[in-house]
Structures are given as structure tokens and as C-alpha cells.
Amino acid sequence: MAGRDRDRDRPVIGADERLALNRMGSFDWDLESGAFELDAAGLAVFDLRPDEYDGVAETLTSRVPREEGLRLQAVVDAAIRSGRTSYGSYFQLMRRTGMRQWTHTRGRILRDEQGRPYRIVGIVRNATADLSEFTVVNPAETGRTGMTGMVHSATDALSRAITVDDVAAALTGAGGLEHFGADGLALGLVEGGALKLIALAGESIEVLDDLRLHRLDGSLPLAEAVLNQRPRFVSSLRDLVVDRFPRLRPYVRGLGANAAAFLPLVAQARSIGCLALFYRRRTHFSTEDRNMLMGLAGIVAQSLQRAILFDQEREFATGLQASMLPRDIPEFPGAEIAVRYHAAWSGREVGGDWYDVITLPRSRVGIVIGDVQGHDTHAAAIMGQLRIALRAFAGEGHAPATVLARASRFLAELDTERFATCVYAQVDLATGGILAVRAGHLGPLVRHNDGRIGWPHLRGGLPLGFATAFGQEDFPETRLDLVPGETLVLCTDGLVEEPGSDISAGMDALAEMVRTGPGRAGALADHLSERLWERWGTGDDVALLVLRRRPDPGTDQAPRLHLYVHQADPEGLVESRAVLRQALADWGLAELIDDVELAAGELLVNVLLHTEGGAVLTLEVLPEPVRRVRLWVKDRSSVWPRRREPGEAATSGRGLLLVDAVAARWGVEPRGDGKAVWCEFRPESGRV
Template sequence: MNGRPPLAVLSVLTSAPRAGDAAQRDLARTVTGWLAGRLRLLGTATADADRDRVRQPEEQRSGPWVQRALHTARIGAWEWDLRGATLTCDDQAQALLGFEPGSFDGQVNTWLGAIHPEDMPWVQAVSTAEALRGRSEYSVEYRVRQPDGAYRWVQARGTVAARTDGVPARVVGTLWDITETRRSRDAFSRALRYMGDGFLVVDEDGRITFGNIEAERFLGASGELRGQVLWDLPRARAIGVEPRFRRAAAARAPIDFHARWPRSNRWYHVRLVPVPDGMTVHITDVTDRRALDAERSAAAHAATERATRIAELTSAFAEALTTQDVVRAVADRVLPPFGATGLICQLIEDKRLRVVGATGYSDAFLSFLDNIPVPPEAPLHTPVVQILGSRTPLFISSPEDYAKRFPEVVGYLPLSAKKAWAFLPLVASDHRAGYCVVSFDRPRHFSDEERTLLTAISGLVAQALERARLYDAEHTRAQELQRGLLPRTLPALPAVTAAARYLPAGEGMEVGGDWYDLIPLSGERVALVIGDVMGHGLSEAATMGRLRTAVHTLADLELPPDELLTHLNDLVGALGDDFYATCLYAIYDPTTSVCAFACAGHPPPAIIHPDGTVHSPGFSPDPPLGAATPPFETIEVQLPEDSILVLCTDGLIESATRDIDRGMAYLSRILADALARTPDLLPRPSSTGDGGSAVDEGDGRVLGQLDRLCDTLVATLLPEQSRTQDDAALLVARTHSMAADDIASWRLPDAPIAAGEARHHVRDQLGAWQLDELAMTTELLVSELVGNVVRHAKGPIRLRLLRSRSLICEVSDGSPTTPRIRRASDTDEGGRGLQLVSALSHRWGTRFTPTGKCIWAEQPLPAG
């Protein structure tokens, strides 16, 4: 640069990653020097436009590398003196304009005469001094005539040099041959012009600079599109182009949207793409594509829906336990995807077809189908006979098709009220289980896909029904076992009148371990028991049976409630870590009207008093059996005559939305409401007039009232649709106190004279009760029992007689040692007292008391 400041930078881009060779670098330096000279001349012309002329340095103008480079690039140089209207061109520029080198006379008119007539208007429009005023650049493309008469495209570009007053003085520039470029551009323009999609080029103000035929058709333009504002056109305005155009221009990001032209009802996809100086608009008719997409989407949705239904069906079959569960699953998940309206499932039992489930058919038609013989015993050729014989599905598309195939039974078609059928045999493990038929209200053509799918479904149905049938049989046996372990009837006892209910869990649930019991004890006392083995299944039901037996055994030992639960807790704990049970054990003594309760993790009882009030004793929350740590809490409650005890398991009062506490509160409200609606639930017993304690005439009536109360509680607390989670047990008992006239009690001295006094008391009391027939036997029993106490135990000694269904004689003392019968030899003087007691009484036994023990013996009352 010879120490001068730089004027510009020339960048040469090559496709090769490496630098050029020495010759190429020399060429680049030569071209750079030539361009620098041109730029300096331009600066001189600007400073003094009237004096300076553009002169090419001699050493550059004559340099072979410059000439070779310009010739290769087909670039010519020119200078236009606007004041003198002369045009100076180098040899390359003259050749590009169609003149022989040196033949151009430098006149502007000569140059204009070489331009194609069609291009003349816009070339003249931009080539006047007025047009160049205020501009620094000059650019125009046009065609020039060649010596052979052909035309080529050239591009003239230059820099405008102005005087100090702003008037353009000269233009210095270059001339390029762009014929090939224009040909490519024209080909591209023709492609755009006739392409199938609409295409527009719009400037920054929204004016259309190019629009192809499809765009003109879409916009419905009656004239030339070029120059019109896009959103002034009605169709463009109707689809909201302007706001989207402005958003795309502001964001410099493409915007896509779909629009429907109402008149043609066709859909178009419009894409706005920002470009320098404007926007391109792409318009594509997507009506057919949308229709195809919609069709494919509908088909895909149908396939997905069907696959989902099959998956749901498979899942439902996996969860289905009973036959009815399977039939419901088929009705809910097979019929809707196919648009079917009817279903019949028949299974083979004892060589006959039994309807196990149906929907969409009349009862009369189902009655006709039920219990028909299985082929080959079937007398007629029917679709069922055919599919069970061949074990292949049968598809009938219309009543005409049915009549053609099975003319013998066509008369039954009106009764079925169906128009198309898919008869599907049910075969599981190579065993004919039955069949199912899917039917339709309209004639239907079954596609290959539907036939394949229904055939596959029939296999799933067959396996599910086979499993369900085995479950039904097993469940029935389990329920029979469970019911066999529960009391068949409750004993009729003087102290209580009781009613009970057991409700198995909802359909599909396994058997449970809830139980209840009413156990007679000595002295007319009664044990009331209710319990729940946690879990469901045969194992739990068997455990319930073991616990019930254990409770009976322990109750016969006359253990108090807390001790009985302690032994029961040991038993449950020995069964394993996975076994737990809850239990409520109560003993009611009619002689004192006191009821003692002990509870292990069980809901407390509800007590209904004769005045209609309801309350529950407060228990500390003891854990269930198997997890509890004794001792258990015992609560004693004084019960007025005609009180009602309500004992239940958690399955009756607890649910997913109701815990135990809320359930007990709800139970109390229901009992209060039931008593308010039915006051006679608490009747007063009528006296028998003979001093007896049983309300004989009212027993049946009281039991009926208790049964109604049980039904009310069950219907309210556990409606039919809610029996799905747990089984439930309910025990309701009305208490009867023993009349004071039926109880006689004496304190005896702790001395040998006690036996005599006891005989005297017995003789007098039995005379008062008009039971003289029992006096001798009773005196002998009392004498032996009292004598045994005096000889082997310690005081205080008490004698008590109870008149009830039998005559009960009780002797109590202060010793906890219980007597036992032992075998006496022929020479023994003693040891035969208890043998005598056992022989003279109907039954006898011993029980512990808080102060010692009690030995008792019962004798039946005389008839009449």
C-alpha cells in the first residue's frame, strides 16, 4: 500500500481448505492493486469532479494479470460523465455491450441503442441526473444486442460522484455479464409461477412484488397482483393475514396457520416467512390432506380404542373372580367397540346349556334358550350346534343370511330382535365350556380384522369363564364351610333373648372370619361373644372355627372375661405372626343384672336402655389378639331390665369413608331413630304369675322385634351395593333379670353344723316354691357340698338356690381349690361325695369367684 492508509478489504473465498499457489496469490495482489487505484480515482473525483478524470495507472492497465482476470470474470469498467453526456468504456465493457473493441463512440445514445427495447423504459428511468440525485449507488440490469443479433443480460453497477452542491457529476462502475444468472433466475421464476402451491413475495409495507398463478387463484384477484397491498384483498383479509404478518415481521420468525375459505369449504395452510425487505407467503391447499389425515386419525383412533378396550378386557378378566364378573366385563368392554347391542353366554352343565349372563334380550327369549341340550342331543341344526361341533366361530351378517343357512330355526328370529350375529365357541384347554354370541340391531358385514379380533376375544372369554367357574365352586364350598362353623341357631336362654346376622363380603370377595356366639354358663349366666379374624380366605375361616371352639372350651371353665381373652391371645399368638383377631367377650348375670365386658381390639357394644337412650362403654384401645399384652381391661355395667345389647364387627360400621369412631356414632343414631319409629322394640315383659323369670308368652314376640331391629341395622349400615369389602356379624340380645322371688341365699357357719342348717333352709324354701318333690334330693346334695367345704375348704360359706328352668343349688367358699371326683375303693370310708353329687344332679360343676370358688348342681324341675 506504499505507506498509504487502507481503503477497503478484498476477500477471496475458495472451496478448498488450503491457500492458493503462488500464481493465484500474484493474481490476487494484482487485482487488489487495480481496485485500489479505482477507489482512489473515485475519491479524487469527489473532491474535484470537474477537473479529475478516472485514469487507470499505466503499470496496472497494461498488466497482463489484470487483463486476464477481468477477461475471465467478464467484468468491464466504465465511466459516465453526466455533464458532458459521454460514456467511457474499456475493451471488456465494449465487448459486453456488443461493440467491437475501439468501435464505441462514447455517446450515451449509442449505448441506449444497444439496449433491448423492452428494457429501455426502466433503464432510462434510473439513468437520469434527476434520478441519481441524492443517491450514492447506481444499479440496473438490462439486455444488450450482440453482433450476431442475440441478446445477453448485463448488470451495470457504479458509484455516483457528486459536486459540492450535490449535483451528480459522474458515475464510475463495472459491467458484468449475468446472462446465465438471469436464465437460472427466470427458470426459478417460471417454476414459482406455475408451482402447485400459492407463493407471494411482499415488501415491508405489505405490497405484493410477486405472485404466482395459484396465489392469484386463491386470492381471487381480478387484475395484476403486483403493487396491491395483501390485506386489502378480501380473501386475505377474511383469514386474518395482516395481524399475523405484523407478528412475524416483529418477531423475525415464521408463522404457520390453517384457514378455511367458507365459499369453497376448502382448507389452506398459510406460512409467513420473514426475508430481507419483506415477507414470503406460502399457501398450500390441504383439504385432501386434512381429509386423509382425518380418515387416518379416525382409523388410528378406532384401532387405539379397540386395542385399549382389549387391554381393559384383559385387565378386567384378570380381576374377575365370579362368572358374573366375566359376563359384565364382556358386556362393558366388548360390545361398545363393535357397536354390538346384545350378548348371551351359555355354559355346559350336565349336558345342557345354562344361561349364565345376557344383555339386550327379552326374558322370554332367554327362557327359551336356557337348559337346551348340548349336541349331539340337540334335535335341530342351529348355529349353536354348528359352532359347538366344529369349535369354530360363525358370523352371520343379516337375517337373510341366517334364514339361508338355518331354515329350520328361522322362526325364532323375531323373538331375538337382532339383525347380525357373531357366534363364538368357548374352548378352554381343549375343553368345550360353552359359547357366547355377540349380536347387533342392524345387518353388519364383519371384516377380516373384526373376525380375527372376536375369535381372539372368545379365547380370552373361555379362559376367564373357566377360571370363574372353578372360583364359584370353590367359593361356594368355602361359604358352606364358614356357615357350618357358625352357630346354626342361638340357644333359648332365660337370661337373654337374642337374634343375629352374618353377612358375607360382597360378590367376588373371599370368605371372612367373623363369628358370634351365645354360650350358657352356670347360674343362668350367659356369655355373649363376637369376633373377627383379620383377612379373608379358607385359612381365616378355619382359624375362626378354631377360635370359636376355643372360646367354648374356655367358657366351660367358667373363666372371667379378661382371663379368657388372655388364653385366647396365647392361642392366636401360637398360630403365627400373620394371624390376628379381635374379640369382645361379655358375661351377663341375671341375678345381679351386671354385665362384665372384656375387649381385644374390637368395636365396643352399644347398650339400649329401656328409656330409649343409647350409650357405649368406654374401653381403652387394646390391641387385637395375637398382638396384645395382657392383662385385658374388664368393665362391669349394671343393666336395667329389658336392656338391649348390640354387638357387631367392624365390617358393619366401618367403611372407606367411615372409621370406627364415626361408625359407632352412626350406629347410635340409627338405634335411636329405630326406637323412635318403633317404640315397641322395648316391650315390658308380662308376669307369668308363678314367680318364674322367663317371659314365656313374650319370647316369640321379643325375638321378632329383635329380628326386625337386625334387619333395620343391616339395611341402613350396609346397603346391598356397599357389601364389597368385608364380611360382617351382628348379635343383638335383650336381657332378662331374675326375679327376686326366684333367688334365695343364706350365710352358713364355718362349722360342722353348717350342713344341718343348709338342709333346713332348703326344706323351707322348696316348700315355699312348691317344689317339695325335690326336697330330699336337694337336701342330700346340699349336705354333701356343704360338708365337703367344711372338711376341705374354708369360709365364709354361702348357700344359694335359684329357681329358673331348673333348680340350681350353689355352695361357695373362700378357697380357690377346686374339688375333683376320684375313684374310691370298696374299703374307703370317704371319697364318694362328688360321685353322689354327679349321680343325683342333671349337671354340676365349679367356677371361680373373686373371693374363692362356687360348686353348683342343677336339677330339672318337675313336669307341670
């Protein structure tokens, strides 16, 4: 009696409290409204406070890792589609401390009179203790935990997949089969009324090559899984052939597999493909195995759907961008021109980068590189209009400064907030003279014949559009020279800009790539666009234009070389002397090295000190009527040199006296907007 009295005095423990004491909570899920009610014990299982939960199932994703949520959803979806009345599954959730907690759930599916599910009630519980015990006493659980590791590794691999090709590579590349614990794998993608196998991996899997494209008619288990949206787990492929799919008979022996799983890839209630896994030593699939594999299929389906959408958007974006750029680049005598464009890996985000090559009168060509602000269809549309307008202004014969001023006014009149940066240059292919203007854009790079790389200083104006808005439509023109064999490179900032880094590092990398790159324009353009565009992570679109004046080496009897010495390059004089010495030695004229080097030094110093630009140096052998060596030094000054008679104490004025002393003869000729001073040397031996 005393014992019964003590029992009678103890508090009554209700059903909810009994669940809580066992670390178990309950839930009630309204499938139509999406409301997901969790009692206090259920909230404790998910490590949520009442004020952190709004009664919507999606809120729980803050606690459930993505791959676990996909696997759990696959279990629920499979139970609903199959008509079952209940389901159960283990999964992991993330507590607020960052620790992972094994959790178990079991749900009862309630259906209406037509069999449609409308509600799920069930329990969730902290299953950490269960898993600890199972690891010791249940060898099967060890395998299931290993399968969970496979889910994590597969999710990690697929999370980096962007395109359909990336998804296929993640499944078939190094470690791909290990994600599924399988010996063979086939990935199929629905294309119209057919299933196309886009990836095969594993020993002997090549026997399925004949099935790379087959109709969705249910004659093969992959197609059947797609049509029914139901997985098929097979413990004996031979029995499957006899009982259901005789068409598979010729392939079973070659596969050498005993068991297989045919998993539909379903995204947004639509079959997009199928994943087939083949096993040589497996004899059965447990409930946990099936749940895990369905979860894997769900992860693959989500990645594949995302990749398909990306590929479609990228195809649209690149097609739109390509339609805005010139289809064909004209060919010009005396020059090689190559252009390249790479779209950013940003799906439907198209850029405003562009290039253009314009045929102008009198053996001239206009070259353009530019970038409209923004990465969307509006930027691409503005780019197309601006490119055509700038081409029209250039074709009318206007000077470069006028072309950009009118282009800026045109952009401002489009009533858009976008601006554009640009470089426009008129190149005289006969003389190598360049007249260039810059509107807020990266300047050009030049590769000289002696291997030096230079960034000519182009005085610039404001970006197009801004220049008009602020009333500053002045674009100073800069004159440059491009001697035969030299290369001019124009690009947009996507080729030199790495996110988070100083652009100067990218410019240095570009200069080094140009210095060590191939000689021909097309090969150099490929070299730059592939190496640097991939190096910076493909986050921005890139336009690139390479112009190279064809080399002019002369002939074996009359060799020739050309050099450009920039006024601001302190090493230019030293480099030019070295090049001259080497050339004369190669031509068998070493006896003239000292005289030619002295004359070249005097003429070059005269240009660099007394004019506002650089000098173009040409050394050539003239075999007729008398064999001789001629040195040319050209500049853009109209002031002719004067031979003076300096006094003994004078520190300058002896340049032409020295030239007159070492050369057989010399003279001056007008050249366009400048002049050319020349001098000739005759070898005593008469050899050339």
C-alpha cells in the same frame, strides 16, 4: 451417462433399510420356545430401546393395552386353528409418551409336515398415517374405528366384573348392547354336557327362553360354536335355518334379526361358553368386523373365566367359614339375639371373625365376638379351635376374666404367631346385669330406650395370645346394666372400618345406624350388616351380634318404663327427666310430674355422685290394692343411704328429706350386688 454415474455413486439401500424408511420392521416368532425376535426397525415401531427388550413376546405387553392384546391374540389363534397360512390386523400400542399409536401387522404361519404351526415371520409397521387417510376416504374405516371404541368400552365395563353375575350384568345392563353394536345378545355357560343361557338382552330376545338349557349336541349354532371352538358369522339367519339348523326355525321370526355372530368363549384352550350377537340391519361382516368381534369374545372369555374361578373360590371360602361358626343360635326367654356374618369379597381369602352364643346356668347367656389375625385358611382354622375352647371355658362356669385368660393361654399353646381380639360378656337376662371383658377388641354399643346411643367404657387387656406371651393375662371386668327394651351391639372392625379413613368415622356411622334402625334384633342386624358392610366396600369380613332385652311396658292398667343413666353421660339426667314427664303425661298423671321429677333427680344424683356406676330407673303404676306410682332407682353400691339432719349452712344431705317430703312413702331393698331405693306417689284424683 452423467445421470447413471450419479446413481452409481449413491449408497445401496438394503431390504431392512427400505423397511425402516417406511416405518416398518420385521419379526420372527418361534412358537415352541416363545422367542420373539424383533429387528431394530421393529423395536422402533414399539418404541423400545434394545436394552429394554429381552426377546420374549410377553415383554411387548408393556406397550400393548390389555384389550388390544386379547383381540390380536384372538386373530392369531383363529388363523392357526383354521389352517390358514397368514393373518393381518390393526391394533393400538402405547408409546412411552402415553400416546396411542395405530399399528399394523401381517404374519406368515409356517407349519411342519403334519400341519402343526411352529413359526411365524412377518412385519409390523406404524399405521398412524394409514388410519388418518382412511378416516377421510374410506367410510368403512370410520365404522371400524367405532368398533374399536366398542372394544374399549366393553373392556372397561368387564374390568369391574367380579362374579359371573357381574359379567352377565355388564353385558345385559345399561349400555351393554352398545358395547357390541348389536340389537340382541345371548350369553351361554357350559355346565357339564349342556349349555345354559345365563343372560339375554335385547328386543324380542325372550323368544329364546325355551333354550335356556340345552344339550351340547350341535343342533344349535351356539352349541356348535362351543364344540368346534370356531366362530360362525351369518348374514342370513333364515338361510342358516334351512341349510343347517332347522331346530332354530321356531325362534328366527320372533327374533326379528337378520344377521348373527356365534362366538365361542375359549379360555386356556377350553370352551367355557358362547356369545351370540344378533343384528337387525347388518348385511355382512368384513374381515375387520370379524377380528373385532373375536377380540371382544376373547375379552368376555377372560372375564368369565376369572369370574367363574372367583365364584368357586368364594363358595369354598364361605363354606369353610360357615362350618366353623355355630349353626343355630338358641332362643332365650326375655331376650332377642341375632347374629350375622359376611365374608369379604376376596375370593378364597377366608377370615378369622367369629361370634358365639353360650347357654349358662341361672338364666344367664354368654355372648362372644372375636377376630383372629389374618385372612386365610390358617386364620379360619385357629378361629374354629379358639371358639370351641372359649365356649368350653365359659360353660365350666368361670368368670369372664378367667375365660379370656384361659383362652389366651390356649391360643399361645397352639404354637402359632397369630393373635386374636375378643369381647366376652355374661348377661343375666333376669336382671339385665352384664359382666364384660375385652381383649384388644372394639367395645360394645348400647341403644337406650330414650333413643340415646352409648359406648360404655370397657377396660381392656391385651389381645389373646399376646397377653400370655407378655405375661399380662389380666382382663378387668366391667359391670353394665341393660334394662328391658335396650339393645347391645357387638361387631368386628370390618363393620366400622373404611380403608384409608379414621375408624372413628365408621363408629359414628354405626351409632347413627343403630339409633335410627329398626327395634327388633333381627331387623336391626340386617339393617346394619347390609348398609355398613356394603358402604365400606366389602373388603373385610364382618361378624355382628345384636342382643335386645324384650321390652317390659307393663299393661294398659299398669304401664311401666325403664331407663339407664350412665355415670359419664352429662345429658342423662336431663333426658331422664324429659322421659318421666312425657310418660306421666301419657298415663294421665300430669299432676305428679313435679314431685316425681324432684325425687328422681335427687335419687339419681345421689347414685352418680356417691357410687362408681350408673343407675337403673324404673317408673311403674301399681293398681292394687291402692293405685299409686312407684319410682325405683337401682345401683351397684352396697352402701345404704342415710337420712341426715343437715344444718342451715349445709350444702348437701337434704336429698332424702326432699324425697320424704314429696313421696307418700319410700324405702330401700337389697338387689343382687347392689340396692334399690324406691318411693311411691298417690294421685289425688285417683285416676290412672
